[in-house]
Amino acid sequence: MAMPVSAARLCLCLAGRTATSLAAGPRRAVSLPARRCYISTSTGNHLQFRLDERTAHSSLDLFKKDTGVIYRMLGLDPSHLQDNPNRFRDWAVVFGDEKIGSGRHYWEVTVKKSQEFRLGVAEALMSREDCVGTNSSSWVFGYAQRKWFAMTSNKIVPVTLVGKPDRVGILLDYDAGLLGLVDVEHHTIIHTIRVQFKAPLCPAFGLWDGELLTHSGLEEPEGLK
Template sequence: MAVPVKAARLCRLAGRTVTALSITRRRAVSLPAWRCYTSTSTGNNLQFRLDERTAHSSLDLFKKNTAVIYRMLGLDPTHVPNNPERFRDWAVVFGDEKISGGRHYWEVTVKKSQEFRLGVAEALMSREDCVGTNTSSWVFGYAQRKWFAMTSNKMVPVALVGKPERIGILLDYEAGLLELMDVEKHTSIHSIRAQFKTTLYPAFGLWDGELLTHSGLQEPEGPK
């Protein structure tokens, strides 16, 4: 089944816009046990860094792997380690902390970016896919000056005026809830409901500018 043109325009392959794309069943990436991440979070106050092993070659990590910048030319894919965790086609990077339960909150500062995605993805999500285009990832995205929620390659518009410099993500694993949060008002902007059945990671897609992550935060108490 062909991807809706609107959705296809929002996905980029190595810096180039894709206008037509076919969906086929992707095989989940198989990660040897010794290469899997070692820490697992089931409580609160999730603390993570970005994992270079998963980062596409156009993404450059900095600030002790808490931030990522998109570089159009990037690195020659043949010059980065060829490991199964790495995204080869899409500008995606995962956090390095497993999530198998609990409520977790983190924030992201957006700098000079007009196209990005923030959310979570299953540990064994296919590295041939982009976050939001399959049943293994749930994200909030910004592109063409508009916000949207996305999973299974279906986009739902999010009524958010403008582009905040800092945005919050709240995950309630057991409740099957992922929320986009207003960090100033401490209110939910939009929710994605799902049934999480396996290990998740924080997930990020970036096609220009920079993202700076802030983890280890307390969940907001409520509206100010």
């Protein structure tokens, strides 16, 4: 069972570190290759993606044809994983396998038995030594301590939302510089993050208990602005 996090832990994103990574010795700097490992750049309005196992932290186990992810506290022994500079070694993060360089896109996420997670987007070549939400290359909506928040560059903005829905939507308008958290029941945007995107993005997920199931290739609900 995952332990509750303190406010300080949340701000510093220490929740993403596993016991194994905290006990590890000095980290070896890894440079990402110039060649991008993602499938293709999506320009249409029906983004279809799976989770990219090559990026997944060892505590994250993909399932349902790589559309879902479950957190396992013990996880896999990192030494048994294929050495891949695209993998998150210190943070329980996984990326989607599509890059987004333009257009307006919508997907949904079903949350099961999780009290701590993050959903959003990140630059495809974001440093794997960072956690999503802690740098200027990622923008996420998170849930922890029974509260929602928006987060980028390690700055947290509370999001007013009653309860924790089982399913939420993510709306990305790359050209307009908008990332929205969507109420899928009422087809309304709960909160938006405004930013000028400058590089290809990937769907990004952080998970520290429970599981998430992604739903892509969806029509955008009518009425969203």
